Amino acid sequence: MFKKVRIEGAYKETMALARRRLLxxxxxFAVIxxxxxxxTVELSVFQALSDTDRRANVSNTAILARGNVIDRNGVLLATNLKTRSLYADPALVLDPLAAAEKLAQVLPEFTVSELEQKLSERRRHVWIKRHLTPGQARQVNALGIHALKFSIEDKRIYPHGNLVSHVLGYTDADENGLAGIERFFDGRLTDPQQAGExxxxxxxxxxxxxxxxxxxxAMGVFRAIGAAGLLMDVNTGEVLAxxxxxxxxxxxxxxGDIKEKRIMNRVTSGVYELGSTFKTFTMAAGLETGVIRMNDVYDATDPIRISRFTIRDDHPQAxxxxVPEIFAHSSNIxxxxxxMDMGRDVQRRFLETLGLLEPAVIELKEVGEPLPPVSWGDVATMTVSYGHGIAVSPLQLSVAMGAMVNGGTLIPATLVKQSEDRFPEGKPVISPVTSEQVRQLMRIAVLxxxxxxxxxxxxxxGGKTGTARKASKNGGYGKQKLSSFxxxxxxxxxxxxxxxxxxxxxxxxxTWNYSSAGxxxxxxxxxxxxxxxxxxxxSPxxxxxxRYQTVAHLVTDSR
Amino acid sequence: MSRIFAIASIAAILMAGAGLFQLKYQVAQKAAFVKNLKLELNRDREAIRVLRAEWSHLNRPDYLQDLSIRYLALRPPLDSQIKTSPAAIPFRPEGAGPVSAPNDLVIPVPRRKPESRPGDEAVKREASGV
Known part of the structure; x- marks a missing residue:
């Protein structure tokens, strides 16, 4: 093909060089x-095959901004739904007054002048109302005002409304948990890894x-100003209600206008002098330390006078x-x-082991600080024995009471469902024998x-009543009561x-005008x-x- | 030789181009399909969430209790109705006649759907509350 060309001299050499360079x-270029x-082949064929899984997952993650909350049977308690929020771009508003007038008809909570002011601001983005109802969104759309725009936002929805208000808590408009479970588990609920669960x-x-x-x-019947209640499993610490x-x-x-009083969780953050329910602890401590036995007798004929106080019985037997009678008839004396026989130190140590002197442990931040007596002298020892002069939250009382009856193990309360095979970790506070005796006392108090x-x-x-006089504003105790059971x-x-x-x-x-706990x-x-x-x-x-014979024969019925 | 080579490579380039175009077209189609599918999935998921919330809302115990009181003859048990063992319930005597409800009990029976019932307004209000 190629004719052999022979070129001599400098010309030949230059050509050869050019040829080499060209090659x-x-x-x-061939290599590139x-x-x-x-x-290309690698990317389009091999890589693509291995990539499919990864790409499929991407679409799933960004869906849930905040996880759902469900009850122990799987009933939905809190979820996120998409709602529309209305904002305006004032630069596009031609006639703020006319637009405001139209808009005010759809959103009656705003006055025309308020809206007019918003629509004539200098910014390009003014929030008008967040989380419209679907109906409102439709009406606003129907106005046909070019400057009004929607953005789709998540809103926290609580399908059960008032029913679980305090435990669940609530979030602000930007979905930060502000109270209850929403606050305590804010991190867990917003964690993208766990939001789907x-x-x-x-x-x-x-x-x-x-x-x-x-x-x-009951609040209606007895015209009470407030009420609190709790139902818990004494063996696992789970709070069912x-x-x-x-x-x-x-x-x-x-x-907006919710008063502070409604927001307060009386079970966990309210601390009260709870009255005679504390006698359960006095009895348990006495029986556990061997200071008293079931058939010991104490004279409750006369009120006790100590310094400027008089201790009386609400249901005087005189x-x-x-011991079972003291409990059943709820004798303060x-x-x-x-x-007093037991002594201040035993009493204080016992209440301390029951966790009554420090805030309760539960998955809520709204936990009240208990108020033990300022100076724990003889007077305090006496009043604390029947639940005055010491204020604790109803939750603390319940946890401690649970330990009295479940065989003597203090199990902290929890709001998270526990797995069935979990062995609850608790600390023993009284012996099973004492616990059995306390159970007998509590059953007799009801019988x-x-x-x-x-x-x-x-x-x-079985149970114990607790009727406490509420401390009045001017010191001392007033007529109003706090009745608990x-x-x-x-x-x-x-x-x-x-x-x-x-x-x-x-x-x-x-009730013959009685307002006591019984x-x-x-x-x-x-x-x-x-x-x-x-x-x-x-089951009934x-x-x-x-079971209760030995205790029952120690009680003379003279109610 | 070089001509055949040139023609072959041009043919190969054209074919590759056509194939690539075809592939790209198909990929675009699939991508659009997947995108649609994802949109639909998200829409459905959102709808399911709305329905779940509504289901939970309409199953509020206080609302059911209200309906039960209004439409059913069930009442909380009396002390005398609580038995400690199933043996306490006697067997039905032989030859007893058919069971008939006492006349003073309100037993709901299947009926034509009425135009409006007393609770309907409340139901609608509740339903739109979510």
Whole structure:
């Protein structure tokens, strides 16, 4: 093909050089193009195949901004929905007044002048209203105002409204948890890794309703200013229901005018002098340390006078009382004498082990600081023995009471559902024998003592009343009461604890104008147990009466 | 020789180009399809979330209790109705007549759907509340 050309001299050499250079360039380009070809094949065929999984996942992650909350049976308690928020671009508004007039008809909560002002601002983006209802969004759209625009935003929705207000809490417009579970688990709920997985709380929405319904009814009947209630599993610490009245609708909190009083969770952040329920601890401490025995007798004939105080009984028997009688008839004099025999240090150490001197541990930030006596002298020792001069939250009381009946193990309360096979870690505070004795006392208090109205038939309820005088503003104690009842059932194998607290109940004709706990709070506990026990799987059973015989014969019934 | 080579490579380039175009076209089509599918999925997911929330809202225990009181004859049990063992319930005597409801009980029976019932306004209000 190629004729051999021979060119002589300098010309030949120049040609040869040019040719070599050309070949080098061709070779260079060939290498680059080959590389590009290979890379194309690799990217389009091999890489693409391995990439498909990764790409499929991308679309799923960004969906949930905040995780759902569900109850122990999977009922939805809180979720996120897309809503439209209305904003305006004032630069596009031709006639602010006309636009404002039209808009005010759709959004009656704004006045025309307010809207006009917003629509004539200098910025390019002015929020008008966030989270419109679908109907409002449609109406605004129908106005056909060019400058009004929507942005789609997530909104936190609580389908059950008021029912679980305090436990769930609420979020602000930017979805930051501000109270309750929403606040405590803010990190967990917003973590993209876990947002797809709902947070399961220990509440049971049916029990929650039963408790709230009964509290609400009692609040109405006894004209109380507030009420609180709790139902928990004494063996696992799981809280199945927690209600505080008055309450609020977490969907509407942002709208504004909710008073501080409604937001407060009386179960966890309110601390109260809770009264005679504390006698349970006095008895348990006495029995545990061996200071008292069941058949010991204390004289409760006369009130105790100490410095400027007089300790009286609310249900005076005015006679020597056995230990079960002191408990069943709720004798302050008897409890004070037991406490004095025991001594201040034993009492304080015992209450400390029960966690009554420091804030309760639970998955909420709204936890109240207990108020122990300022100076723990003889007077304080006496009053603390029947629950005055020391203020704790109802939650603390419930946890400590749970330990008294469950065999003596203090198990912290929890709002997160625990797995069934979990062995709850607790610390032993009293012996199983003492716990059994306390159970007998509590059952006798219902069978023969102040707690009679709490006796739900065949559900073997035991409990203790607590009627406390509320501290009045000018020091001392006023006429208003705080009536509470702590009930436990079934008493032969305690499983659930019910606490009911009524703030300033007033007596009615049916209660012969008594507003003490036995008349007001105890029947509420009975109703709650009657309605909740079938849902909780506690079956009614004939009672083994020999169980309480030894204690029962120590009680003379003279109510 | 060089001519055949040139023709072959031109043919190869044209074919590759046509193939590539075809591939790109198909990919674009698939991508649009996938994008649509994702949009639809998201829309459905959102709709499911709305329905779940509404289901939970309409199953509020207090609302059900209200409906139950209004339409059912069920009442909370009396103390005397709580038995400790199933043996306490007697067997039905043989030869007993058909069971009939006492006249004073309100038993809901299947009926024509009425135009409006007393609770309807409330139901609608509740439903739009979510």
């Amino acid at each position: 080098l360039t061709v070779f260079g 193009f080959l590389f590009l070809a290979f890379r 709902p947070l399961q709380v220990s509440l049971d929405i049916r029990i929650q309703h039963v408790l709230r319904d009964e509290l609400q009814r 927690m209600a505080s009245l008055p309450d609020f609708d977490p969907n509407l909190v942002r709208a 006679r020597p009382l056995t 008897g409890a004070a004498k037991i406490a 023969q003592g102040t707690g009679g109205l709490a006796d739900a038939p065949h559900y073997r309820v 702590v009930g436990v059932f079934p008493m032969d194998a305690p499983k659930y604890l019910v606490l009911v607290l009524l703030d300033e109940p007033k007596g009615t004709k049916e 008349w007001t709070a105890a029947p509420v506990v009975r109703n709650v147990i009657m309605r909740a026990a079938p849902l909780l799987g506690v 059973k004939e009672e083994d009466e020999t």
